[in-house]
Amino acid sequence: MEGQERLTMAKILVIGAGGLGCPALQYLVAAGVGLIGIADHDVVEISNLQRQVLFGSSDLGLLKVEVAAKRLKQLNPEVKIILHPVSIDKQNILEIISHYDFIFDGTDNFESRYLINDACTLLKKPLIFAAVSGFEGQLAVFNVEDESGIKTNYRDLFPVSPATGEIPNCSENGVLGVVPGIIGTMAAGEIIKLIAGIGKPLINKLLHYNLLTQEQYEINISPSDEYKQLDSKADFMNHYKENTSQSYMEINLQQMNELRNHPSTVIIDVRERHEFPQLDSNIYKQIPMAEFAGFASSEIEQQNIILICQHGIRSVAAAETLHQKYGETKNIYSLKGGISKWRRHFLTKQHE
Template structure:
C-alpha cells in the first residue's frame, strides 16, 4: 500500500499507513462537478480515496471555466462527469472513478447513495441540497456540506454522531427551504473563482479527516469563511424539533417541500412579494396579454409579448436568467411558461404570477 505516490502523506506524523489504507477503502460521492466539486475531486483523487463517484447532468460552458478547474476550453458542451472522470483517471489510475451523468431526483437518489459511504454536496441549488440532506438522513450517510454566496462560504458535516451521540442535519439549521428568488445563487450573484476553490478544498480536507479519523472534523458545526477578510466563524449546531423526516423509503418518495412542489412542471408560480425579490436580480417580466387589455402597464418594466404573437417572440433569445410571465388571471402566463420551458429547459428560471394582475392589482397600479 505504501506506494511512492502517497509517500509524503504517509510519513506524516499522525497520518501514516493506517490512514492511507482507510482512504483506499473509502467510497465518496461528489454531487455537482462545479466550482466546489472540481477542486474537491482533484484532491480526493490525488490523496488516494479508493472509489470516487461524480454525479452531475450538466455540460461544460465557457462561463464555468474560471472556477471549474478540471475543464479546458475545448471541453465546452461536453458532459462534466465524462471530462472530470478522464482527467482524474489520468491523474491517479490507481483508484476507481465512477461517473453518474444524471440529475438527482427523489426517485433515483437513494439507489445512487447506497453505493457510497460519504457524500460531498457541492451542488448549486436548494432543491438538490434539501433532497441530498433528506436522503442522507434516511440512509445514515455522512454528508459534507459546502456552499458559497458572494465572497463567503459555509462548511459543515451532517449525519455523523458527535461524542454525545447527537447527529444534526441541514434541516436543524434551516427547516424550510427558501422560496425561489429569496436567496440568489452564483448565476445571479456572481462568484470569484478562487472562493469555491478554497471551500471545495476545505470540504475535501473535512472528508479526508472524517475517513481517517484525524483532527476535529466539523461534526455538528457550521463554519463560515469570508474570503475578503479571512474571518472565520464557527458555531455549534444542535437538533431542532420543527420538521419531520421520512423514516422509510416509501415515505421519502412521498415527501414534498412546498417551496419546490411547483418545480416539477419546470416553472414556478410566485406571488407579488416574490416578484419584487426577483426584480432585484437578472429578471425579465413579460406581459402576455393582448394589446387592448387593461390596465396598460409601463412597457419599459413589463415587456409586451401577447399570446397571439408568442411563438414569434419565443424565436428571439432572452438574455436574463429569470423570466416571469404575467397576464390578467395567471392562466395564459402558465401556457407561456410551459412553452418557454420547452425551449430553455433548466437553463432559465421560469416563473408565472399566480392569480395574475387582477389579484395583485395594487402592486401594478
C-alpha cells in the same frame, strides 16, 4: 488500519462537478481514495471556466463527468471512478447514494441540497455540505455523531427551503472563483479527516468563511424540533411527490383574520403545550407537531385550514403534510412570521 489504507477502502460520491466539486475531486483523487462517484448531468460551459478548474476551453459542450474522469485518471490511475451523468432526483437518489460511504454536496441550488440532505439523513450517510455565495462560504458535516451521540443535518440549520428568488444563487449573485476553490478544498480535507479518523471534523458545526477578511466563524448546531424527520422510504417519496403547484399559501395577520370570519375555517396552533403565549383554545386548536401526523390521519371537516406556530416554520411543515393529504381539495395556509411576528395581536386581541 492506517489512514492511507482507510482512504483506499473509501467510497465517496461527489454530487455536482462544479466550482466546489472540481477541487474536492482533485484532492480526493490525489490523496488516493479507493472509489469516487461523480454525479452531474451538465456539459462544460464557458462561464464555468473561472472556477471549475478540471475543465478547459477545449472541453466546451462535453459532459462534465466525462472530462473530469479523464483528467482525474491522469492524476491517479489507481482510483476507480464511477460516472453518474444524471440529474439527481427523488427517483434515483436513494439507489445512487446507497453505494457510497461519504456523500459530498457541491450542487448549486436549494432543491438539490434539501433532496440530498433528506436522502442522506434517511440512509444515515455522512454528508459533507459546502456552499458559497459571493466572497463567502459555508461548510459542515452532517449525519455524523459527536462524542455525545448527537448528530444533525441541514434541516436543523434551515428547516425549510427558501422560496425561489429569496436567496440569490451564483448565477444571480456571482462568485469569485477562488472561494469555491477554497471551500471545496476544505471539504476534501473534512472528508479525509473523517475517513482517516484524525483531527476534529466539523461535526455539529457550521463554518463560515469570508475571503475578503480571511475571517472564519464557527457556529455550534443543535437539533431542531421545527421539522419532521423523514423516517422511511415511503415518507421520503411522499414528501417529494410531484408537487409543482403551490401547495399552501403563506398569509399575513390581516388575511388570517379575514379568513377567520369564514364559517368553514379552523386555525391550528402546532406549538408544544408549554410554549408562550398560550392562546384561547376556543379559537386556536392546539395540535403540537409531535401529535400532528396522528391528527392529520383523521378527517378535517373545515375547508380553510390555517396553521400557526411561533415563527412560521413548523406551520409550513404542517401545511406541507396537510397538502400531501388534501391536495387542491382544501385551502391550506401558514401564518408567515408566526406568533412572534404578530405577538401584540396574540397577546391582546385574541378574544375579540
